[in-house]
Amino acid sequence: xxxxxxxxxxxxxxxxxxxxxxxxxxxxxxxxxxxxxxxxxxxxxxxxxxxxxxxxxxxxxx
Amino acid sequence: xxxxxxxxxxxxxxxxxxxxxxxxxxxxxxxxxxxxxxxxxxxxxxxxxxxxxxxxxxxxxxxxxxxxxxxxxxxxxxxxxxxxxxxxxxxxxxxxxxxxxxxxxxxxxxxxxxxxxxxxxxxxxxxxxxxxxxxxxxxxxxxxxxxxxxxxxxxxxxxxxxxxxxxxxxxxxxxxxxxxxxxxxxxxxxxxxxxxxxxxxxxxxxxxxxxxxxxxxxxxxxxxxxxxxxxxxxxxxxxxxxxxxxxxxxxxxxxxxxxxxxxxxxxxxxxxxxxxxxxxxxxxxxxxxxxxxxxxxxxxxxxxxxxxxxxxxxxxxxxxxxxxxxxxxxxxxxxxxxxxxxxxxxxxxxxxxxxxxxxxxxxxxxxxxxxxxxxxxxxxxxxxxxxxxxxxxxxxxxxxxxxxxxxxxxxxxxxxxxxxxxxxxxxxxxxxxxxxxxxxxxxxxxxxxxxxxxxxxxxxxxxxxxxxxxxxxxxxxxxxxxxxxxxxxxxxxxxxxxxxxxxxxxxxxxxxxxxxxxxxxxxxxxxxxxxxxxxxxxxx
Numbered sequence: 059x060x061x062x063x064x065x066x067x068x069x070x071x072x073x074x075x076x077x078x079x080x081x082x083x084x085x086x087x088x089x090x091x092x093x094x095x096x097x098x099x100x101x102x103x104x105x106x107x108x109x110x111x112x113x114x115x116x117x118x119x120x
Numbered sequence: 121x122x123x124x125x126x127x128x129x130x131x132x133x134x135x136x137x138x139x140x141x142x143x144x145x146x147x148x149x150x151x152x153x154x155x156x157x158x159x160x161x162x163x164x165x166x167x168x169x170x171x172x173x174x175x176x177x178x179x180x181x182x183x184x185x186x187x188x189x190x191x192x193x194x195x196x197x198x199x200x201x202x203x204x205x206x207x208x209x210x211x212x213x214x215x216x217x218x219x220x221x222x223x224x225x226x227x228x229x230x231x232x233x234x235x236x237x238x239x240x241x242x243x244x245x246x247x248x249x250x251x252x253x254x255x256x257x258x259x260x261x262x263x264x265x266x267x268x269x270x271x272x273x274x275x276x277x278x279x280x281x282x283x284x285x286x287x288x289x290x291x292x293x294x295x296x297x298x299x300x301x302x303x304x305x306x307x308x309x310x311x312x313x314x315x316x317x318x319x320x321x322x323x324x325x326x327x328x329x330x331x332x333x334x335x336x337x338x339x340x341x342x343x344x345x346x347x348x349x350x351x352x353x354x355x356x357x358x359x360x361x362x363x364x365x366x367x368x369x370x371x372x373x374x375x376x377x378x379x380x381x382x383x384x385x386x387x388x389x390x391x392x393x394x395x396x397x398x399x400x401x402x403x404x405x406x407x408x409x410x411x412x413x414x415x416x417x418x419x420x421x422x423x424x425x426x427x428x429x430x431x432x433x434x435x436x437x438x439x440x441x442x443x444x445x446x447x448x449x450x451x452x453x454x455x456x457x458x459x460x461x462x463x464x465x466x467x468x469x470x471x472x473x474x475x476x477x478x479x480x481x482x483x484x485x486x487x488x489x490x491x492x493x494x495x496x497x498x499x500x501x502x503x504x505x506x507x508x509x510x511x512x513x514x515x516x517x518x519x520x521x522x523x524x525x526x527x528x529x530x531x532x533x534x535x536x537x538x539x540x541x542x543x544x545x546x547x548x549x550x551x552x553x554x555x556x557x558x559x560x561x562x563x564x565x566x567x568x569x570x571x572x573x574x575x576x577x578x579x580x581x582x583x584x585x586x587x588x589x590x591x592x593x594x595x596x597x598x599x600x601x602x603x604x605x606x607x608x609x610x611x612x613x614x615x616x617x618x619x620x621x622x623x624x625x626x627x628x629x630x631x632x633x634x635x636x637x638x639x640x641x642x643x644x645x646x647x648x649x650x651x652x653x654x655x656x657x658x659x660x
Contacts, residue, residue: 091510099520 148296155431156302162456209241234613319417440528471653
């Protein structure tokens with residue numbers, strides 16, 4: 059994948075952590091699920107989404 | 121509050137048991153359900169004689185299949201029962217999904233006017249079977265209905281099939297050129313042949329309760345719709361579905377626990393409180409109760425030489441999406457004209473094989489859709505439950521999430537685009553699509569496209585185009601005057617759906633099989649030959 063977050067990598071990562079701040083593990087999982095759904099809707103393109111799902115899954119199978 | 125009055129059909133001693141030699145018939149249809157009866161009528165309308173054998177002598181006990189889709193109604197229209205079904209049935213087109221006590225999403229299955237038939241009607245299967253039996257009686261020389269005739273064995277001899285049949289008067293043998301297994305999900309034919317019928321099995325159990333009540337559970341002045349709840353207040357943590365049927369009957373479908381005891385759950389003392397939780401203290405009568413599990417599965421091959429599987433015997437799906445009965449009627453639509461063409465000598469036997477190709481494709485589409493709906497409705501793992509919960513949460517105000525909510529994707533007509541009987545082409549309605557209805561004006565007044573297109577090969581020409589005369593091919597002109605039947609597009613629906621000009625060749629089952637701009641006789645003959653399986657090698 060190309061690197062698209064620069065130059066605001068740290069801003070993004072900290073914003074993501076902040077979004078989870080103070081949540082129980084269960085609530086964090088729920089937030090993550092919503093994030094996946096909303097980001098997927100933003101990307102929209104089904105081939106791109108399938109490609110990302112596949113690539114992310116590969117790390118589970120290593 | 122009486123409920124439907126079941127009138128048994130008469131058993132008549134078959135000729136084979138009254139001294140006649142074993143009969144040999146063009147077609148034996150096993151099963152007098154909606155599929156077998158519709159097929160007998162379709163064949164009769166094409167001049168083909170059939171014997172319909174059923175081990176029972178009453179219509180469907182319980183309402184069973186109730187949702188009949190527009191395309192199915194158009195096929196029933198051609199078979200002569202569509203208008204009667206429409207008149208009796210409850211018309212609906214809106215599906216409404218709820219989460220808890222809040223509505224989250226609704227969909228309109230037919231947002232546009234200009235169709236003879238609505239998106240859906242609800243009508244109990246027993247009425248459909250009754251109407252079909254009565255219609256079949258219009259063809260006494262072509263349809264031989266044999267109730268209490270149970271097929272106990274069959275042997276395929278290559279060019280015909282022999283059947284062993286058991287009746288109250290003893291057993292007899294008969295033979296048929298083709299054996300049409302319309303004997304349902306538990307097909308005895310399939311079991312005798314040892315055909316593998318395993319697929320995705322769902323563990324969830326559902327309770328169906330049909331209740332009769334004066335006051336509509338949809339509320340006063342409410343238009344009947346399809347209501348589906350995720351986690352409703354009256355049935356926490358599960359799903360529920362509500363449909364209206366004629367005669368003040370309402371269908372309630374409740375998801376049960378995976379390990380629920382089906383027999384205990386269908387006992388009235390268990391069912392009544394569940395219904396009261398939904399309808400309150402309004403008086404009602406339990407009409408029919410059933411607890412079911414389901415599978416999504418199809419046969420690898422629908423055609424086994426002279427034995428052909430049609431409807432549930434070939435494929436079963438979950439009920440969410442109304443794709444069982446509607447899928448089966450599309451099977452009938454597909455096999456009827458092909459079988460007639462082969463039996464009447466106009467088409468090669470290979471045409472039958474394309475029934476398998478086209479309807480196996482349709483069935484796969486139905487299974488895909490109904491499996492996806494069931495998976496959404498019944499999360500299997502904690503993470504599936506998590507995503508489902510978050511989709512429902514977002515669906516309250518996020519339009520994209522509403523569209524992820526899947527309570528059943530309702531039956532749509534199947535496209536046969538790209539399959540080998542169709543000649544490739546580009547048009548507003550592409551080859552493979554079924555006819556789209558439209559209102560027309562003709563010499564005798566207002567009519568509908570589906571009422572004027574005959575059940576044979578037919579050219580429809582839009583605008584000032586000359587349709588060539590081809591033997592066996594009917595012609596219809598739209599927005600022109602010719603020496604064949606012509607109509608004008610009322611309110612512009614037909615031209616909007618088909619274009620201002622252009623020519624469509626329609627198969628006998630109402631699917632577009634070729635499109636042209638200005639075809640000559642040769643072009644049409646070639647497309648017809650292809651659509652009848654006469655050019656299998658060339659058609660790639």
